[in-house]
Each structure stands twice: as structure tokens, then as C-alpha cells.
Amino acid sequence: MKYFKKDYFYSLRGSFALAIMLFIVSTVLQLIFGKINVTKLQFPISLYLFLELFFIILALWLIFRKHAVMRWFASQWATTTAISLFLLVVTIMALTPQSSHAPAIIRALGFNAMIFSWQYAVSVAFLLFVLGFVTLRKLKPFKGRQIAFFINHFGLWLALAAAVIGFADRKQAVMQVGVDELVWYADEGEGDYMELPFAIKLEKFIMKFHSPRFVLFNKEGEIYDTKNYNPITIAKGKNLSYGGYDIYVHDYLEEAVAMGDNIVPMSNMPGTMVAVKVSVNGSDSAAWIAPGSYMFQGHFLQLHPDTFLTLLDPEPAYFGSDILLYTQSGIASEKHTIAVNEPLKVEGWDVYQSSYDSAMGKDSQYSVFLIVKDPWLPIVYAGIFLLIAGAIWMMFAKIKNRS
Amino acid sequence: MIWHWFILMTLVFAITWLLGGLLIFKKDRTKSVKLFQWLLPLIGNVAILIFIALMWIELDRPPMRTMAETRLWYSFFVAWITWFVFLKTESKPMYILGYIMALVFLIVDIIHPEYQSKNLMPALQSPWFIPHVVVYMISYAILGAACVSAIIGRFSIRKNPNSLSDSIDLSMKLVYPGFALLTLGMLMGAIWAKIAWGNYWSWDPKETWACLTWLFYMLLIHLQYSHPKRHKLLSNLLVLSFLVLVITWMGIRYLPSAMSSVHVYGG
Numbered sequence: 001m002k003y004f005k006k007d008y009f010y011s012l013r014g015s016f017a018l019a020i021m022l023f024i025v026s027t028v029l030q031l032i033f034g035k036i037n038v039t040k041l042q043f044p045i046s047l048y049l050f051l052e053l054f055f056i057i058l059a060l061w062l063i064f065r066k067h068a069v070m071r072w073f074a075s076q077w078a079t080t081t082a083i084s085l086f087l088l089v090v091t092i093m094a095l096t097p098q099s100s101h102a103p104a105i106i107r108a109l110g111f112n113a114m115i116f117s118w119q120y121a122v123s124v125a126f127l128l129f130v131l132g133f134v135t136l137r138k139l140k141p142f143k144g145r146q147i148a149f150f151i152n153h154f155g156l157w158l159a160l161a162a163a164v165i166g167f168a169d170r171k172q173a174v175m176q177v178g179v180d181e182l183v184w185y186a187d188e189g190e191g192d193y194m195e196l197p198f199a200i201k202l203e204k205f206i207m208k209f210h211s212p213r214f215v216l217f218n219k220e221g222e223i224y225d226t227k228n229y230n231p232i233t234i235a236k237g238k239n240l241s242y243g244g245y246d247i248y249v250h251d252y253l254e255e256a257v258a259m260g261d262n263i264v265p266m267s268n269m270p271g272t273m274v275a276v277k278v279s280v281n282g283s284d285s286a287a288w289i290a291p292g293s294y295m296f297q298g299h300f301l302q303l304h305p306d307t308f309l310t311l312l313d314p315e316p317a318y319f320g321s322d323i324l325l326y327t328q329s330g331i332a333s334e335k336h337t338i339a340v341n342e343p344l345k346v347e348g349w350d351v352y353q354s355s356y357d358s359a360m361g362k363d364s365q366y367s368v369f370l371i372v373k374d375p376w377l378p379i380v381y382a383g384i385f386l387l388i389a390g391a392i393w394m395m396f397a398k399i400k401n402r403s
Numbered sequence: 404m405i406w407h408w409f410i411l412m413t414l415v416f417a418i419t420w421l422l423g424g425l426l427i428f429k430k431d432r433t434k435s436v437k438l439f440q441w442l443l444p445l446i447g448n449v450a451i452l453i454f455i456a457l458m459w460i461e462l463d464r465p466p467m468r469t470m471a472e473t474r475l476w477y478s479f480f481v482a483w484i485t486w487f488v489f490l491k492t493e494s495k496p497m498y499i500l501g502y503i504m505a506l507v508f509l510i511v512d513i514i515h516p517e518y519q520s521k522n523l524m525p526a527l528q529s530p531w532f533i534p535h536v537v538v539y540m541i542s543y544a545i546l547g548a549a550c551v552s553a554i555i556g557r558f559s560i561r562k563n564p565n566s567l568s569d570s571i572d573l574s575m576k577l578v579y580p581g582f583a584l585l586t587l588g589m590l591m592g593a594i595w596a597k598i599a600w601g602n603y604w605s606w607d608p609k610e611t612w613a614c615l616t617w618l619f620y621m622l623l624i625h626l627q628y629s630h631p632k633r634h635k636l637l638s639n640l641l642v643l644s645f646l647v648l649v650i651t652w653m654g655i656r657y658l659p660s661a662m663s664s665v666h667v668y669g670g
Contacts, residue, residue, distance in 0.1 A: 012630060082627060087618040094611045097660045115606060163604065172601065210522040229409045315522045340525035341599050363480035372601040380603065382592050391590075395583040 009072060015080035022085055026122035030110040036121055041168040043375070050165045057132035065137075074133035082130040086123045087116060115167075124164050131157045134334075152390035159383025166376025174354065175369040177202040182326070186371055197347040200369065201324040201333075207362040209314035212274050212291065214242045218306045234276055245303065251277035251288045258296040263288040270363045271295025274314055294359055320353055321367040338369065351374050405457045406516065412454050413509045416482070419447030420502040427495055441490065444502070448482045455479060464523045467536040470653060471512045476537070478505040478512075480544035492573065496555040497548070504547055531595035535588060542584035543648060546620070549577035550645035553638040567634045574628055574641050582620045589613055594662060609662030612651035619644035 003038045008014040014028040018322045041151055064070040072078055092306065096102070102112035110117030138146055173186035177200050184199035216224040224243065234240065236252045255272040263275045275290035280303060291311045292298030301309035320339025325331055327347055338344045344351040350372045357364035374380075423443035429436050455475060458466045466472045485501025488494065556570025592613070593603040604610060623640045626633070655661045 010637075012626075012633070076625065079625050080622070080629065083618060083622045087615070087622060090611060090615045090618060093606065094608070094615050095658075095660055097607065098530045098608075123423065170602075316525060318525055318528075341529045343598060343601070350601060352599075370601050374602075377597075377603075384593065384603075387586060389588055391583040391586040394586075 010075075010077055012080065015077045016084055019081045019085040022122060022126060023088055023119060026117075026119040027109060029122070030118040032107060033118065035110060035113060035116045036118065038116060038168045041165070044168050046165050046169050046376075052159060053128060053132075053161060053165070057129060058136070061133055061136045070133065073130060074137040078130045078135060082123075084129045086127050087118050089117075089123045091391065092119075124160065128157060128161055128164075131160075148390055148393045151386050151393065155383045155386025155390055157383070159380050159387060162376045162379035162383060165376070166380070169375055171373040173371050175200065175351075175371055176366055177321075177323075177369065178366040179203075179205065181366075184326075196349070196371070197328045198331075198349070199326040200351070201326070203322040203324060203335075203369050204357055205362075205364050205367045206318070206320050206322065206337075206339075207316060207356070207364070208318040209274070209362075210317045212276070212311040212314040214240075214247070215310055215312045216243045216303075217300075217308050224307070245280050246282065247309075248282075248360070249276055250279065256290065258290070261299075262375070263290060263299065263397050270360075275299070275312060276311060278309070278395060280309065293361070294363075312389070319356060319361075321369075348375075405454070405461050408501075409454075409516070410513055412450065413506075413513060415450055416447040416509065417506055419443045419450070420482070420506070423447075424499060424502065425490065427489075427493075427498060441486075444482070444486055444498075446481075448486055451475075451479045451482060460592060462627045465533050467532065468469055468523060468527065471516055473540060473652070474508045475510050475538065475595075476540040477544055477547075478508045479504040480541050481508070481547060484541075484544050484548050488573075488577075494552075494555075494573070496559070497552060497573075500551040500555065501548060504551060526599050529599060531591055531598070533593060538584050538591065539588035541590055542581050543652060545577050545581035545584065546645055546648060549574040550641050552577065553641035555636050556634070557665060567638065571627075571634050571637050572643075575624075578620065578623060578627075578641070582617075582624060585617055585620060608658065609651065609655050612647070612655060612661075616648045616651045619647050 009018065015050055060070065061074075065074075092111050096106060096111045096114070098112060098114065100107075100112065106112050110119060114120050131153055134159060135150060138149050138153070140146075142150070171188075173194060174186045175183055175186045175196075177183045179202050182199055182201045185193045185195050188194055214234070218224065234252060236249055237248045240247045240249065253263065253275045255265065255267040255269075256263050256275040257266040257269065257272055263277075266272055271293045273290050273293040273296060275288055277286050277288050278301065279286040280301065287301045288299045289301050289310045290296070290299040293311045298310055300308045302308050318339065320337055322341065323336050323338060323344075324333045325336050325344070325346060326333055329347065336344050338351055338353045340353050342353070351368070352370040352372065354370040355368040359368055420443075423440050426436055426440035426443065429440075455466060458475075467476065481501060482505045483504065485498060488501065489498045552574040556567040556574075559566040559570075592610075596605070597603040619640070623637065623644055626640065627637055631634070652659075663668045
């Protein structure tokens, strides 16, 4: 105990040194035990862990709050150690690619999978304890600025503890649903499938596009980077300038098919593409240009021996799925639309529009959904909303107090 | 096409800020001198606002997608914050360095306008897009001003030993709201990520760096609280933190650890 009374631990240098010491110790643990297997920490263990952490911090504080060691743990010195230790871990994560393809030494140190490493675990645990003690120390008197302090620190504690401890309880899987197919299971990866309390039938996959863009390329198919600011909207009857050429748009077809060298409008057919009829620099002859699709070749216009004009594949503006939903708890068939940024909540799961058959584009015959279940989310969000409240307070109250 | 006017407009901004800057050094402080030293840079600030508004109308989407567009917003906020800080403190170095910073980012935009398409990918089409970016840009601008103030303090320490403590004071006054906005930007990003990708935090390289930036400013705030007299340490940390911030903002796509980031958008 004498050590904690020594001035060293009550100095900035000591705080930083302790952070580095803890980092070295946890690195040794990493070298000995290797990557932490987080799946062991699933419910109910995660819940016990969360409650234990909460009550141990509370009990330690209530019993030992007068003790020198505890006073240190609830001090600015411990705070400095906790923040700098976590900062060090995040710095390594920010500088090392987080992937399994890493040199052996990096893998042994755990630097390539930082969130499963002992260094991460130790730094988060230390941070949670210090944050907990500091919050308790400042609880009295509970008024004025102390409330803001509490909101910020307890909010962070709640969000961080729930996010880290609940990590193993977060389930994520992929559902691939073909048109008119009914699917009630999801792929968890590595050949594991799980049965779901709901089923999805895909009625229709919907895709919308932004208007296409011109592009110039050479014989090798390399695109000329025009680099100029060019928010062109292609429309029939428009005179446009692009890459130093004046382009007149005779015709614009959203859906067209190629018939030999000609392009004809055609809708409700697979493989249709956008097509534009243009003439360049006042020329009398007009030609069709089109980006091509999985069924038809692209059309381009030769402007010079080594310069060709065509359209880029239009970029997706929207994709989503019209589905029918069935659940075990009684929904027989309910229409929904799931799209990017518009997930669907069902039976404790969130269903996200994830992808589609990119080769077929708008004609994709299936839709891919990501499904996620995160039982700890309400606690994390409670922490996040406390932090938001604290940040708003900080923005206004601090300035007032200081001026 | 509004962007074709960008160089000319930048010249307009620069001239108003420069003329205002000349007036603040004018010896005889008549009423009209005082009026114009506020009014001239204000004209530049309003002009940049109008430029962004016109661009927004023409693009038919919030001009916040490409790096060049975020830099434009940054210059806009730096210009306004510089104006307000000067109004409050009358610090001439803050005026000069603040507006130089705004100009630097405008000039970077002239050199690297980048291909700016009208198109917004589905993931970015969200009500969270605008608040997330705007809050971050205001925060970056405020924290940039805090960094400038710390640098001014370090360089004027020989002339006036108290200058470092004064400028750290100003820096910290800026860091609190800047850090609060940084927190808001990050948390709004987390909520949006949950809606768009299914997870509020995935340690994507941009997220990792954003967390790192946040931790640097967190350390700064706590060190200033416990060691208010360690001015040199605090000013070093102010500059270092801003450096990390700039890497988070613009350097990510050059890092080997960030090649797979979902935050690297074309341009």
C-alpha cells in the first residue's frame, strides 16, 4: 500500500508510466494466452458479468472509499492512466490493418485483431473501474455542474460497459431470398444456418438509378479523367458541354435494347439499359451511346482516333425489396418495403437491405438481407442519450460559466 | 455552373478578409474604420454562405459528399468562427491565422476540385447525413481555431510571458464546445450507422480514427483540469490532437490500415 502513497503515482509521469506498464503486462498476457474467445461470454454470462461489474464497483467504493488505494483509483491520476492506456490501444488499432493476413509477430501481439486482445480487455476494464469510481466520488452533492459530470461519465460507463460486455450476444446473419421464394432461415457463416421466428417472401426487388454520366475513354479502355466539375443532367433536347466537346442530346431512353447497331425503346424486359442519341460539335450525324448491360454490348461514339464517348453505368440511387412478412406469433402475410436506411423490426430482429445480384442489377432475381439482433442495444442507447444530453450541456453551460 | 465561379469567388472572399485585416492594423481608430473592420470580412462570410446555398440548389443534394465539398464547409465555419472570436477578443493573430486557415482550405479546393457528381448513394440518403457532417465540420473549425490560438501562444511567449497562458485559456474555451460537438457528431454517426448498416460501432478505420481524435481531446480536457499550469504540455497536445483530427478527416484513404473503410467515398 505504501506504493500508492508515494509521490510517483501522484505525478503525471507516474500516470503515463503506469499506463505503459499495464500495456506491457497485458501484452505478456496476450503472448501467453492469445486471442480472447468472446463467444464464451454469451448470455447469461454476459448479464452476470455486467451486474457483477456494476455491484463490485459499487461495493468496493462503499467499503473502501476512505482507503488510499481507492482514493487513487477515483483520482485524476488514475483518470490520466485510464485514458492514455485506452488511447494507446486505439492508436495501435488505427495504425495496424485489422485483418487476419498479418505477419506472425503482429498476430502474436494481437495487434491485427485488437478488439479480441488482452490489451483491449485490460484497457477497457481499467477504464470502466476508474470511470465507475470517479462517477461515485462526484455523486455528492448531486446538483449543478455535478449533474452534468454525472451524465457524461455515467453515460460513457453505461454505453461502454454494455457495448463491450454485450458484444458476444450480438447476433448477425444473412438471408438470401429469391423472387417468390419463402425463406425462414439465415446463414450465420461457416456453413451454420439458423431457423428464425419469422419468414420473408420476396415479391419484387426494386432499383432506381441516378441519371447516367458521359465518359471519354481511349483504345485501351482507360477512362480520361476530366477532373472538372460537371454536374450534368442528361435530358432530351439539351446542349451539353463535356470534356471540351459540345454534345447535343437528340433522344434519351431510360430503358432500351440493342438491335444490331440500332437502339430501340423497350420496357419491362430483362437486360434493358439506358441509352442516349447524341451528335457532337454540331455534326449532322447522330449516334446512340449506351453503357451496355449483361445482355447487350455497350455503344460508343468515336470522336478522334483515340477518343471515344459513351455513358457510364448509372449509379444506384435506391434499392429495396417489397416483401411479405410471416411470423410465428401470428402475422400471416403483411406487406413491407425494406430498403437501405429503412430497416424492418420483427420479433427482436432488425432486417436490413444489404445487397443483390450485382451482375444482374435491376433484374436481380434475389435480394440479400442482413439480420441483426442486439439485446444490449437499449442499454447502449441509454448511455448514448446520456452522453448526448451531457454534450449539449457542455456546449452551452461551460461557455456561460467561463465568460 | 456555379463551380466555374469558384476561383473568382475565392478572390472575393480573400479580398474582403484582407481589407478587413488591413483595417485592424490601422492606427487611427475612427468609427468608420471600426465599422468596416467588422463589415468587410462579414461580406466575405456572407458571400461564402450564398455560394454554398447556390451550389446546394444546383446539385439538388446537400453539397457534403466529396472531400472538396467538406473543405468548403470547413472554410465557411472557420470564417464565421474567426469573425466571432475576433468580435469577442479582438485578437489580431486569431483574425489573421483564422482567415489564412479558411483560405488554405479554399485554395486546396481550387487545386483539387475532384470530380463532383450529383449522385448520392443510397446509404448517404438519410436525415442523419446533414447534421452528422455539419456538426463535425463546425467542431473541426472550432478545434482548428483552438489549435491556432495555442500556436500563437507558443510563438509570442518571448514577447510576453503571459501570452501562452492567455492563449491556452482561449483555446480551452473553444475546446469545450468543440469537443461537445465532436461527441455529438460521433454519436449521431453511431445512431445512423445502426440504421444504415446494422451496427452502431464496427471499428471501421474512420471510426477508429474518430475515436482516437475524441480520446486525444478527452485527455486534453482532463489534463487541463488537473494540470492547468502545464501550458507547454497543453499547447503541444492541442496541436497534436488537431493533427490527429486532420488525419481522421482527410488522411484516412492514404493509410494502409484503412483501405477497406466504408467511409472512403469517391472524391
